[in-house]
Amino acid sequence: MDFALIMFVLLLITGGLWLLDRILLQRRRNESAKEPWWVEYSKSFFPVILVVFLLRSFLVEPFKIPSGSMIPTLQVGDFILVNKFAYGIRLPIIGKKLIQVNSPSRGDVMVFHYPENPSLDYIKRVVGLPGDHIRYRNKKLFVNDVVQEQRPEGDYNYVETALNFVHTERFREMLTVQGHAILVNPDAPNIHLGAVAEFPHRENCTYSEEEVSCKVPAGHYFMLGDNRDNSRDSRYWGFVPDNMIVGKAFMIWMNFGDLKRIGLSID
Known part of the structure; x- marks a missing residue:
């Protein structure tokens, strides 16, 4: 069950x-x-639950990173904070937007409800905005037919949770002025065609062994993981609609396995 719904039920x-006793x-x-x-x-817990519910619903919500799809930006075990009002004020639980603040920008690290199972929250990077033409070809990202520069930053090795050693190459992809780090495994296929699902607006995309090419529909976003060859993202399950956006990730507040990551901003 959704945590916000649990909090709302406890609040009621x-x-x-408390009200029944009072009147x-x-x-x-x-x-x-x-x-x-x-x-x-009830009198003791109601104010506490109310404050927590309002903070999590409208200001900041914590999340834990469970997988390595956003390595090296985010590590497994990172506890992050998400700005809930960065893209607008939304009603808790149902997610209906009340006030528009800003729209997601290319390069934002965004938390959203997973389109295939909205009870799960996912985190990926926004690479495609409504109306964009996105191509991922031979490990290169193209936005509106412009290839996004990748500046080599050396090798990057890490160990997965199953103790599998993974060798990748690290690049700085210049999707924004400052860019962001990505990992590419040169030995992995460009895309696993057998893992591509049926999804809304699937007709906007074409697939081959070399590339995936998609036209982002209005009110939707195209998401990629920074660990490009270890991420199930929009290449496989499609677009994120605006009403499934949770917020913008902005800071790591704890990692019990690596205390040096505490306080790092998320770029």
């Missing part, structure tokens, strides 16, 4: 019990009588 229960049961109770335990607990 504790607030309802009805309290009058029937002897002045010297002690409050029932469930009233005492």
